[in-house]
Amino acid sequence: MSVAVGTLDRDQPQAGPTQPSGALKRTGDWARRAPLLPALIFMIVVTQLPFIATLGISFMDWNAYYPNERGFAGFANYRRVLTDVNMRDAVLTTIELTVSVVLVSLILGLLIALLLDRKFLGRGAVRTMMIAPFLVVPVAAALVFKHALYNPEYGLLNGSLHWFLGLFGVDNPAQPDWISKWPLPAVAVSIIWQWTPFMMLILLAGLQSRPLDVIEAARIDGAGSWQIFRHMTLPHLRPYLELSALLGSIYIVQDFDHVFTITSGGLGTANLPYAIYTTFYNAHDYGRASAAGVVTVFGTIIIATFALRTVSSLFREG
Amino acid sequence: MSTATKTAPAKPAPTTPTRVAPPPRPRRGGVLLGVLAWVVGLVFVVPVLWMVLTSLHSESDAATNPPSLFAPLTLQGYREFFGASAGTSPWPSLANSLTASVGSTILVLLLSLPAAYALSIRPVRKWTDVMFFFLSTKMLPVVAGLLPIYLFAQNVGLLDNLWYLTLLYTSMNLPIAVWMLRSFLIEVPIEMLEAAQVDGAGFTRTLRQIIAPVVMPGIAATSLICFIFSWNELLFARVLTGTRAQTAPVYLTGFVTSQGLFLAKVCAAAVVVSLPVLIAGFAAQDKLVQGLSMGAVK
Numbered sequence: 001m002s003v004a005v006g007t008l009d010r011d012q013p014q015a016g017p018t019q020p021s022g023a024l025k026r027t028g029d030w031a032r033r034a035p036l037l038p039a040l041i042f043m044i045v046v047t048q049l050p051f052i053a054t055l056g057i058s059f060m061d062w063n064a065y066y067p068n069e070r071g072f073a074g075f076a077n078y079r080r081v082l083t084d085v086n087m088r089d090a091v092l093t094t095i096e097l098t099v100s101v102v103l104v105s106l107i108l109g110l111l112i113a114l115l116l117d118r119k120f121l122g123r124g125a126v127r128t129m130m131i132a133p134f135l136v137v138p139v140a141a142a143l144v145f146k147h148a149l150y151n152p153e154y155g156l157l158n159g160s161l162h163w164f165l166g167l168f169g170v171d172n173p174a175q176p177d178w179i180s181k182w183p184l185p186a187v188a189v190s191i192i193w194q195w196t197p198f199m200m201l202i203l204l205a206g207l208q209s210r211p212l213d214v215i216e217a218a219r220i221d222g223a224g225s226w227q228i229f230r231h232m233t234l235p236h237l238r239p240y241l242e243l244s245a246l247l248g249s250i251y252i253v254q255d256f257d258h259v260f261t262i263t264s265g266g267l268g269t270a271n272l273p274y275a276i277y278t279t280f281y282n283a284h285d286y287g288r289a290s291a292a293g294v295v296t297v298f299g300t301i302i303i304a305t306f307a308l309r310t311v312s313s314l315f316r317e318g
Numbered sequence: 319m320s321t322a323t324k325t326a327p328a329k330p331a332p333t334t335p336t337r338v339a340p341p342p343r344p345r346r347g348g349v350l351l352g353v354l355a356w357v358v359g360l361v362f363v364v365p366v367l368w369m370v371l372t373s374l375h376s377e378s379d380a381a382t383n384p385p386s387l388f389a390p391l392t393l394q395g396y397r398e399f400f401g402a403s404a405g406t407s408p409w410p411s412l413a414n415s416l417t418a419s420v421g422s423t424i425l426v427l428l429l430s431l432p433a434a435y436a437l438s439i440r441p442v443r444k445w446t447d448v449m450f451f452f453l454s455t456k457m458l459p460v461v462a463g464l465l466p467i468y469l470f471a472q473n474v475g476l477l478d479n480l481w482y483l484t485l486l487y488t489s490m491n492l493p494i495a496v497w498m499l500r501s502f503l504i505e506v507p508i509e510m511l512e513a514a515q516v517d518g519a520g521f522t523r524t525l526r527q528i529i530a531p532v533v534m535p536g537i538a539a540t541s542l543i544c545f546i547f548s549w550n551e552l553l554f555a556r557v558l559t560g561t562r563a564q565t566a567p568v569y570l571t572g573f574v575t576s577q578g579l580f581l582a583k584v585c586a587a588a589v590v591v592s593l594p595v596l597i598a599g600f601a602a603q604d605k606l607v608q609g610l611s612m613g614a615v616k
Binding site for chain 1: 349358457566580
């Protein structure tokens with residue numbers, strides 16, 4: 001820090017007394033770069049080096065249970081990852097989970113944002129209520145969903161069914177075991193519950209940045225609500241929709257907490273992060289876990305390319 | 319902004335007939351949509367309320383079907399959670415979470431503030447490339463680097479070490495902080511910086527009098543977001559910590575092992591662990607959007 005500040009001072013000759021910290025004779029370029037370097041170097045060391053190591057290990061035969069058989073494996077790990085049924089299931093589960101959660105929470109988020117964009121009594125209170133799910137620690141939320149809501153005997157869902165149908169004289173209503181009957185949707189719903197507020201907040205910010213005078217003019221010129229939504233609001237919201245979808249996918253692709261807590265990856269809910277976690281943490285197959293990690297990265301790069309393009313377009317407008 | 323200009327029509331504004339928008343009339347169905355908004359809000363908040371209510375019931379009242387809404391309230395669940403009837407006390411893990419979250423947030427600020435400065439006020443060449451490098455690290459899945467991070471810790475003896483976890487949380491949040499702080503720093507008017515230079519204001523004075531007022535709310539919001547993400551983190555903590563450096567989310571995952579009735583206790587635990595995040599989040603409510611979108615949306 002102090003070095004960075006010192007070099008900056010040196011680069012601004014008019015900016016007051018120069019600091020006596022000589023020694024560093026840098027060009028203006030380096031004086032500008034200096035404050036950036038600690039963060040940049042830190043990020044390269046902590047995020048890029050491990051990935052390079054993963055890439056290396058992915059070509060190795062390395063299982064901690066068989067320490068003597070360590071060696072070069074070529075593409076064997078990749079072949080195993082791509083042909084292994086569990087891994088292929090994990091890839092499909094990841095796609096299913098991510099796409100369904102992002103789509104549903106995006107649509108819900110848009111609808112709720114539209115509702116909250118209108119003035120009504122207690123709007124602030126409803127907005128605060130809507131944010132709450134996002135602010136529950138994911139593990140805690142997953143625990144509450146699993147035990148307090150989904151539990152077949154005393155969970156709130158079945159309890160409410162019992163009570164509600166009881167009002168209509170149904171004595172023995174269906175009391176499904178939600179998690180074992182619909183494992184993936186059960187996990188998805190808990191994630192959707194947490195991420196809809198995220199989508200809603202970004203879309204609401206987008207809605208509130210609309211040029212209201214233009215919309216009012218269109219209304220005076222006789223445009224209907226649907227026409228205004230279709231031809232003015234939606235185009236304006238497009239970058240916000242893309243941004244929230246892509247930021248959401250970055251986090252949801254990586255979801256581990258809900259899968260781990262609600263089903264422990266059972267019943268076909270193991271997504272890639274969970275499958276890799278078990279391959280490495282329980283099976284100690286380091287080579288295969290690394291190959292799966294690399295495959296995940298390639299999948300993510302495809303999403304990320306779109307993400308970066310979107311964000312950069314938003315960035316230029318702003 | 320627009321309302322401010324409307325309320326000052328006294329000035330003879332020359333020939334720009336801005337149409338004064340009429341106040342939004344309550345339309346037909348407006349009340350209905352308001353009610354719908356309330357219903358949706360309630361549906362979303364019910365699990366949170368249910369968590370709190372259940373945590374305040376006795377175990378036998380918590381596990382009834384149909385649910386007993388109006389059972390007497392008790393702090394038994396909290397007493398058992400803190401009294402650690404389940405085994406180990408939750409206090410060390412809560413303290414660990416606090417240390418790792420606050421520690422990494424401070425580190426993030428120390429690293430990201432100079433970086434954001436070098437990306438906005440006196441930008442380096444190709445600063446957009448640097449920004450996108452930071453963003454791209456956020457897209458690298460955690461699992462892709464987890465194994466080397468684990469093996470390194472194992473070989474160097476950093477497993478179950480809270481500071482190692484703190485460093486990883488710093489890397490997790492640094493990109494968000496750089497993006498967010500930059501979005502605040504670019505709001506510092508260049509003219510004011512130039513004026514300060516002409517007046518002969520030193521770097522520290524410029525920092526304190528011109529930059530700090532603009533950036534302070536940004537620092538506050540960034541800190542809260544970084545705190546929330548660190549506090550919530552499970553995967554790193556689960557893999558890298560054991561008994562000593564265990565964090566609160568890891569403690570929670572190991573909490574449900576006992577047989578019999580435990581629902582009130584679980585809910586109490588969930589409430590306690592979520593409370594810091596709920597407080598931080600509601601405190602940062604107006605800046606939450608900016609933080610979550612990494613400063614792209616204001």
